Amino acid sequence: MNILKFFTAGSVDDGKSTLIGRLLYDTDSILADQLEALQSSNRKNDDGSIDLAILTDGLRAEREQGITIDVAYKYFQTDKRKFIIADTPGHIQYTRNMVTGASTAKLAIILIDARNGVVEQTIRHSYLVSLLGIEHVVVCLNKMDMVGYSETVFNAITDRYKTLAADLNLKDVTFIPVSALKGDNVVNESEYMPWYKGRSLLHFLETVDVAEEDYGLARMPVQWVVRPQTEALHDYRGYAGRILSGSFNVNDRVTVLPSGSSSVIERIEIFDQEPAQAHAGQSVTLHLKDDIDISRGDVLVNSDHLPKRAQLIEADICWMDARPMDDSITYLLQHNSKLTKCKIREIIHKVDINTLEKQDAHEFKLNDIGRVVIKTADELAFDVYSENKANGAAILIDSRTNLTAAALMFRAVAD
Amino acid sequence: MSKYNLDYLDELEAEAIHIMREVAGQFEKPALLFSGGKDSITLVRLAEKAFRPGKFPFPLVHIDTGHNFEETITYRDKMVERIGEKLIIGHVQDSIDQGKVVEQTGKNASRNGLQTVTLLDTIALHKFDACIGGARRDEEKARAKERIFSVRDEFGQWDPKRQRPELWNIYNGKIHKGENVRVFPISNWTELDVWNYIKREKIELPSIYFAHNRDVITRNGQLMAASPFLNMDDEDIVEHKKVRFRTVGDMSCTAAVESDADQLDDIIAEISASKISERGARMDDKVSEAAMEDRKKGGYF
Ligand SMILES: Nc1nc2c(ncn2[C@@H]2O[C@H](COP(=O)(O)OP(=O)(O)O)[C@@H](O)[C@H]2O)c(=O)[nH]1
Ligand SMILES: [Mg+2]
Numbered sequence: 001m002n003i004l005k006f007f008t009a010g011s012v013d014d015g016k017s018t019l020i021g022r023l024l025y026d027t028d029s030i031l032a033d034q035l036e037a038l039q040s041s042n043r044k045n046d047d048g049s050i051d052l053a054i055l056t057d058g059l060r061a062e063r064e065q066g067i068t069i070d071v072a073y074k075y076f077q078t079d080k081r082k083f084i085i086a087d088t089p090g091h092i093q094y095t096r097n098m099v100t101g102a103s104t105a106k107l108a109i110i111l112i113d114a115r116n117g118v119v120e121q122t123i124r125h126s127y128l129v130s131l132l133g134i135e136h137v138v139v140c141l142n143k144m145d146m147v148g149y150s151e152t153v154f155n156a157i158t159d160r161y162k163t164l165a166a167d168l169n170l171k172d173v174t175f176i177p178v179s180a181l182k183g184d185n186v187v188n189e190s191e192y193m194p195w196y197k198g199r200s201l202l203h204f205l206e207t208v209d210v211a212e213e214d215y216g217l218a219r220m221p222v223q224w225v226v227r228p229q230t231e232a233l234h235d236y237r238g239y240a241g242r243i244l245s246g247s248f249n250v251n252d253r254v255t256v257l258p259s260g261s262s263s264v265i266e267r268i269e270i271f272d273q274e275p276a277q278a279h280a281g282q283s284v285t286l287h288l289k290d291d292i293d294i295s296r297g298d299v300l301v302n303s304d305h306l307p308k309r310a311q312l313i314e315a316d317i318c319w320m321d322a323r324p325m326d327d328s329i330t331y332l333l334q335h336n337s338k339l340t341k342c343k344i345r346e347i348i349h350k351v352d353i354n355t356l357e358k359q360d361a362h363e364f365k366l367n368d369i370g371r372v373v374i375k376t377a378d379e380l381a382f383d384v385y386s387e388n389k390a391n392g393a394a395i396l397i398d399s400r401t402n403l404t405a406a407a408l409m410f411r412a413v414a415d
Numbered sequence: 416m417s418k419y420n421l422d423y424l425d426e427l428e429a430e431a432i433h434i435m436r437e438v439a440g441q442f443e444k445p446a447l448l449f450s451g452g453k454d455s456i457t458l459v460r461l462a463e464k465a466f467r468p469g470k471f472p473f474p475l476v477h478i479d480t481g482h483n484f485e486e487t488i489t490y491r492d493k494m495v496e497r498i499g500e501k502l503i504i505g506h507v508q509d510s511i512d513q514g515k516v517v518e519q520t521g522k523n524a525s526r527n528g529l530q531t532v533t534l535l536d537t538i539a540l541h542k543f544d545a546c547i548g549g550a551r552r553d554e555e556k557a558r559a560k561e562r563i564f565s566v567r568d569e570f571g572q573w574d575p576k577r578q579r580p581e582l583w584n585i586y587n588g589k590i591h592k593g594e595n596v597r598v599f600p601i602s603n604w605t606e607l608d609v610w611n612y613i614k615r616e617k618i619e620l621p622s623i624y625f626a627h628n629r630d631v632i633t634r635n636g637q638l639m640a641a642s643p644f645l646n647m648d649d650e651d652i653v654e655h656k657k658v659r660f661r662t663v664g665d666m667s668c669t670a671a672v673e674s675d676a677d678q679l680d681d682i683i684a685e686i687s688a689s690k691i692s693e694r695g696a697r698m699d700d701k702v703s704e705a706a707m708e709d710r711k712k713g714g715y716f
Contacts, residue, residue, distance in 0.1 A: 002420040003427075070578060072559045073552045075605045082423050084603055096580045103582045211420045223436040226469040233468055240465070242433040242584070271464040281421045283432035283465070296440045320580045334585055337440060393583050402589040404579045 001077075004210055007086035007101045009129070010111030011121035015142045019111065019180035020074060020087050021052020023202065026187035029076035052180075070094070071101035080206040090121060095128070095367040096320040099407060102128060103393075106210050107136040109201075114147045114177070117157045118164060120354045127353050130168040131316060131369065131409065133389055136208055137165070137173045140201060145179040149192040167356070176201050212280050217383060218246030218254075218302035219391045221336040222294055226285055238269060238285035239294055244336065244390035245383075246302060247279045248286065253303040256294055257381035262303055263288040280390070297338040299381050299391075307381045307391060310413040312345065316385070318369045321398060321405040325364035331405060333376055335394040341377035342396060345414075348372060373414045385409035424612055428461065431600035433584065434563060435465040438545050438598050439472040441588035445545040445598075446503070446538075449475040451487035452663040453620055454549030454601060457609055459498065460618055461600060473547070474501035478534050480527070480665045481508045482644040487663060490621040505537035524646050525667040535571045538595055545588065545596045553605045563602050569593040606661075607686055614679045626659045626677040637670035661686075 008016040024030050074085045086101030088094075102108065108129045112122055129137060139161055147153045158175045165173045176185055177196055184190030187202045198204075226238040248254070248265055255262045267287040268278050278284045286300060294300075301307055319325055325344060333342035350361035350370035361370060385392030396406040421429070438445050447462060449455045462471050477491065495502045507529050510516045515536070516529040538546065552559045562578050564586045579587055588596055601609070613620065630641040632651040639645055641653050644666045658671035659682070676682045 001423050003423045070560050070575065072556065073603070074559065075553045075603075077605075097578075100580045100582060104584070223433070223440050224466075224472075226466060228469045230468075236468060240436055242429060242436075271467065279419060279421070281426060281429055283429040283436070332589070334587060336585065337437070390583070393585070395580075395582055395585050395587060397587055397589055399589070402587070402591060404582070404587045407580070407582050 001080075001082060002210070003082045003084060004107060004205060004208070005084045005086070005105045006107035006109060006205065007071075007088050007098075007105045008109045008111060009088060009098060009102070009125035010090055010142075011113070011116075011119060012090045014090065014111040014113045015180040016090065016111055017053030017087055018051075019109070019140065019142065019178070019186065020085055022180045022183055022186045023085070024074065024076055025052055026183055027076055027078060027202065070097050078202070078206060083205065090125075092121075092124070092367060095124075096318070098125070099128060099132065099318055099320070102132050102134060103407070105134060107138065107205070107208065108134045109138045109140055111140050111142050111180075112157060112161070114141045114143050114150075114153055114157065118160045122161075123164060123356065124353045126164055126168055126170065127351070127356060127369075128318075130170055131318070133386060133409075135172065135210070137170050138201065138204060139173060139175045140180075141175065141177045142180050144177045144184060144190075144193065145182050149177070149184075149190070151193070151195040154196070174198075174204060176204065216246055216302065216305045217307070217388050217391070218248050218252070218305065219244040219299055219307065219383075219388075220248065220284070220286065220301075221299045221338065222296055223337045224296060225294065237291070238287055239300065240283070240285045241300075241337070242283045243278055243280050245280045245388050246305070247277055248284075248300075248302070249277045254286075254288070254300045255303045255306060256292060257299050257301060257307070257309065258379045259293070259298070261292045263290040263292055265289075299336070299338070301381065307383050308410075308413050309379050309381050311376045311379050312373060312414040313376070313380065313382070314348070314371065314373050314411045314414040315394075316369070316409040316411060317364070317372050318407040319364040319366060319405070320407060321401075321403050322366050323398060323401070323403075323405070324366075325368075325406070330399070332397040332399050333374070333380075333394050333408070334397060335380055335382065336391070338378070338380065340380070343375050344372055345375045346373040371411070374408070382410050384411060386411075424608065424615060427601070427604050427608060428464065428612070430584075430603065431458075431461045432465040434586070434598060434600040435462055435547065437586050437588065438547060439466070441586070442545040442596070444541065444543050445473040445547065446476045446541070446543045447471070447473050447547045448534075448549070449477050449491070449502070450549070450664065451477070451483070451491050451621065452549065453609055453613065453624060454551065456494075456618060456620060457601060457604075457612060458547060458549050459494065460612075460616055463498065471498075471500045474503050476503045476505065476537060476541075476543075476546070478505045478530050478537065479507065480530055481506065482525075482642075482666045484621070484623050484640070484660075484663065484666055484669075486621045486623045490619075503537070503541065505533045507533045509533070510536065521646065525665060527665045527668045530665075531571070538571070543595060544590065545598055547598045547600060549601060550597075550599045551604050551606070551609075552599075552602050561599065561602070563599055564588055565597045565599065566590060567595055567597060571595075573597075607683070610679070610683050610686060614683065621663065623660045623663060624682070626657050626674045626681075628655060629658050629671065630654070631656050631658060631671060638673065639670055640666055642666050 072087045088098040088101035178185040185200045220241045220243045222239045224240040266289045269285040327344040331342045348371040349358040383391040392410045394408045398405040510533045516532045562581045631638045659674045676685045
């Protein structure tokens with residue numbers, strides 16, 4: 001059994017929390033004491049039924065204001081798959097929290113209120129989904145019960161969205177008409193929409209193919225060097241890390257970056273196992289034939305598929321701090337286990353995320369998205385985000401506050 | 416190009432190991448908070464997988480309320496001997512003796528709340544900058560909101576409105592002097608995942624997790640182990656029942672469930688079928704809807 005991580009996006013009140021509540025409720029994933037707490041809560045729907053949204057709105061302020069402020073993670077499983085859901089906030093002011101929930105997801109559910117169709121928020125969220133390179137998109141047209149379960153409404157909105165998806169280069173998009181409140185097409189198929197020939201949302205989630213492609217870009221950042229320094233294990237020197245992408249085999253030639261020295265894999269350890277091969281996602285300890293100087297922050301890569309190496313890099317950026325971007329100060333850049341200093345060299349453009357227009361810009365504030373050129377103190381060994389997410393992303397840290405100031409997605413070596 | 420999927424336990428394990436190694440790489444003086452419960456026992460196993468054959472780059476820290484199940488302490492000491500790592504104990508009794516906290520009185524008195532002070536003092540004394548804990552997001556809805564690297568201020572407080580964005584698998588562990596980070600490597604595990612992992616890894620547990628006969632009393636609808644730490648009076652009727660514990664904490668706040676499950680498989684079957692959440696077996700969460708959020712803001716684990 002494997003895990004699917006997905007997140008929900010949509011405007012405030014489109015029904016994200018209700019949809020998640022419905023998924024949990026109809027898969028029998030809510031436990032009796034939680035249900036009891038729900039039933040005794042004074043937040044109820046107009047018809048007196050329990051409000052499923054409170055299952056995820058876990059903070060006092062969220063319950064008081066009836067909105068989602070930060071990502072909540074929920075877990076459930078069926079006999080086909082395990083699911084991790086990130087319920088993310090829709091408000092523009094909490095965009096950074098949405099990006100947090102989305103950054104680790106493989107699939108996005110975009111909710112659209114069938115009464116309103118594609119609105120500004122839909123465009124903004126879809127843009128983020130495309131920027132973050134989320135592999136699969138399910139568009140749920142929600143509140144179908146309020147538009148008489150109309151096929152015409154469904155078709156009009158999906159046509160509009162398809163244009164948007166093409167503009168944004170979204171690849172795998174699926175449309176499902178649902179009512180989160182009543183439960184139509186969420187877990188159980190609806191009897192009110194005979195015109196819809198597809199399956200329920202849950203069925204889709206259970207069957208969508210999310211296997212990792214085992215492409216050749218083997219990369220493993222070194223997190224920690226294991227050196228027992230005991231008499232028996234005097235010469236033991238293992239490089240511990242999690243494989244970001246691709247796979248490593250015993251006898252593969254690997255290059256250590258940034259130094260550029262190379263060696264051959266002698267042994268792969270996963271605790272007491274010694275597999276001949278290890279894949280992306282696994283935490284391993286690698287041993288090399290030659291004794292070379294390697295420490296945390298270095299990355300081991302397959303010598304036949306080297307990453308890009310540069311100090312001047314063009315990147316998409318999402319600003320996440322209340323302090324605006326300042327091109328006069330030095331930030332810290334964290335790229336997996338590598339930490340180095342970094343400056344913003346140039347702002348290429350800012351994107352108006354409601355209209356998707358590119359604009360000239362001199363400043364970047366909280367939740368602004370655009371493109372920049374950065375200059376790092378040390379050379380980075382990176383891949384282009386659209387080709388290899390795991391080695392194509394980094395964060396900026398404001399060293400005055402230590403806060404995470406921005407998310408970076410690398411595009412190219414800049415000149 | 417071939418395609419492959421990691422099995423879910425392998426994926427959860429790899430993620431947890433990655434997080435532990437980030438702690439080792441990013442911090443000067445980390446610690447692993449060890450309660451003797453199944454979640455922290457799982458953490459110890461994960462630390463072995465992350466760092467063996469090397470030593471752990473951190474000591475284990477036990478905040479001891481003094482109101483322990485004897486079985487937990489026996490287990491703890493045996494385990495520490497087996498793994499050969501350092502154990503630091505912070506005693507709630509010391510905080511009481513120093514007058515920093517006052518023992519609760521009355522029928523529902525418990526030392527659970529007092530632990531926070533001892534924890535913060537222990538962190539300050541040893542200058543720990545990161546504390547690895549076994550909290551999971553499925554336990555409770557305030558926890559469902561917490562980051563894997565959760566920054567606490569000088570007073571140990573969690574501010575849910577000012578959490579740092581946490582992107583991809585990149586963890587920002589930068590902090591100012593006096594602050595520390597609570598790190599939760601098994602955030603994404605469910606209770607059932609932990610049990611399945613314990614089974615797969617053949618991890619030994621304290622015996623109180625398995626069904627056994629014990630004197631219990633019923634308090635607020637829950638079964639509590641009769642012990643000198645529980646303020647009992649004439650209304651409390653002691654019964655002898657076959658029970659086990661789903662979660663292990665202070666004796667005065669951990670409730671038992673009636674059970675015949677004396678094997679891991681039976682426990683897993685029981686939990687799969689259970690309709691009550693794990694935290695439902697803890698008196699400390701019953702107080703209010705925001706009980707956990709408030710305790711975390713105050714510096715709790
Ligand atoms: N009629 C109807 N109402 C819905 C549906 N889904 C959600 N709602 C209602 O819309 C409101 C907002 O839902 P909520 O889940 O909190 O939205 P969120 O802000 O996207 O998380 C609540 O009053 C829900 O009961 C639906 O399918 N049909
Ligand atoms: Mg919501």
